[in-house]
Amino acid sequence: MMEWLTQEILAKYNYWIAVIIILIGFYAMIAKDNLIKKLIGLSLFQTGIFLYFISLGDVGVGWGLRSGTTYIIEAIPEGYIYINPLPTALILTAIVVSVSTLAVSLGLVIRIYEEYETIEESEIIEKERVL
Template structure:
């Protein structure tokens, strides 16, 4: 039982912290009435998912720095003139990095569109509180 807790909870703490951040952002999106707070929650939710994927790509062998290095080829590429990539070097998996790089840029664009909608809602209703917007909508 204790071994199970150590292996599944403490050794994989990155995933648990990612879930905590995810639920923090989700709470802000659901429970907060202010539209800016909802967008801040959206950003936190998004970074939590990116943290999950980057954690999937990382490797830990042991020691300071985890025994692995950045996925950057040092020296000449294997199809270059006669040199070989260093033997025995472990890289973090670069595939999740590339996917999450795209996700960050798309997330910034999504945030910009959401902020434009907030400005439009403020021009129309004079408030950015969700319940006041609904009140005015029903009053009209």
């Protein structure tokens, strides 16, 4: 039982914190009324996923419990450690994509504000109903 707890819960704390961050962002996307708050929640969600991927690629130097990677080059000299480069390359692309989506959606929010003079979702729905 104790060994299971160590191996499955404590050793993978990065994954648990990634899940917590994802759920915080998801809550903000669903429950918040303000459109900019929703976009901040979307960014938090994306960052949680990035944290999960980078944790997958990291070598477990600390407790030796997070290692899941094989070495890229077979003939690495003794004592050298390399992280898995694939998650790093993927996340590098995903960060750029995330700032692009944020920019486009903020432009749409500004346009919505010009049209409805509010960025609260419930008030926008109310004004839509009147029209």
